[in-house]
């Protein structure tokens with residue numbers, strides 16, 4: 180792992196290679212239901228578009244989770260204690276953690292993200308705004324093996340996993356991923372996690388089909404990224420954004436739908452599309468509190484506390500490794 184010291188924070192680069200992106204897209208395109216893993220949404224433009232999604236009036240999760248964090252920071256502190264090592268997988272803009280830092284006063288903050296440029300600027304901004312805090316930023320794929328060498332063996336870090344990013348995993352994979360977090364923290368380690376709740380379908384539909392077309396642009400940017408990085412020739416006018424709630428599976432599904440018969444080339448290989456063929460780009464599972472608690476329990480956590488907004492949109496859970 181390459182390590183760079185800067186004036187303000189430590190940066191560890193373990194980012195995936197372009198070859199991984201190419202291989203995973205081509206593997207996904209060989210399946211009956213073509214797919215691209217959602218982790219590839221977040222190049223620089225994708226990260227910028229995600230921040231814009233968070234500002235859309237229809238996208239309730241971000242503002243709801245922010246208000247829960249603000250309201251319950253002291254309660255969270257009562258579970259975390261002083262001077263913890265706070266690790267945030269999928270940290271994005273690092274905006275949410277700012278609501279906790281003054282209250283929790285962690286010794287170390289470690290944002291982990293696959294989106295390297297955004298990670299560097301977000302970590303630098305946190306380091307500048309909280310000069311007392313030791314910031315270690317790790318650019319990594321959190322679904323691969325993550326090494327956090329800078330955390331002493333005797334320390335049990337606290338994980339912060341907001342944004343309902345856990346919803347991007349199928350339930351069995353969510354158990355496996357949370358079990359990996361449990362292993363990283365060790366017995367007694369904490370996990371503060373945000374989870375989007377099941378709710379009326381119209382609210383969900385609007386959140387992923389904002390009138391400003393920002394989620395559509397975010398979805399289509401995947402194809403633009405493939406054109407930029409993989410020598411692909413997707414015609415962005417020949418695919419459209421589709422997002423709908425699948426009530427049987429309990430998830431929003433996002434797809435890109437081909438609007439015509441066409442052939443797309445990626446890294447020299449041709450792929451045929453008929454009108455209506457889709458590329459599955461993301462799942463976002465919604466959970467009742469008890470459904471999520473079952474997943475957490477299977478992953479080796481016990482529930483310490485939970486907080487939900489008055490409209491019942493979103494829940495925060497504080498869990499501890501058994």
Ligand SMILES: C[S@@+](CC[C@H](N)C(=O)[O-])C[C@H]1O[C@@H](n2cnc3c(N)ncnc32)[C@H](O)[C@@H]1O
Pocket residue numbers: 217218221229241268269270271272273275291292293294319320321322341342343344
């Ligand atoms: C939905 S955004 C959430 C951002 C932020 N945590 C929030 O709550 O607003 C998901 C974040 O996780 C990162 N991410 C997605 N898949 C990842 C992976 N496999 N490894 C590391 N980071 C990942 C993305 O780059 C993005 O910053």
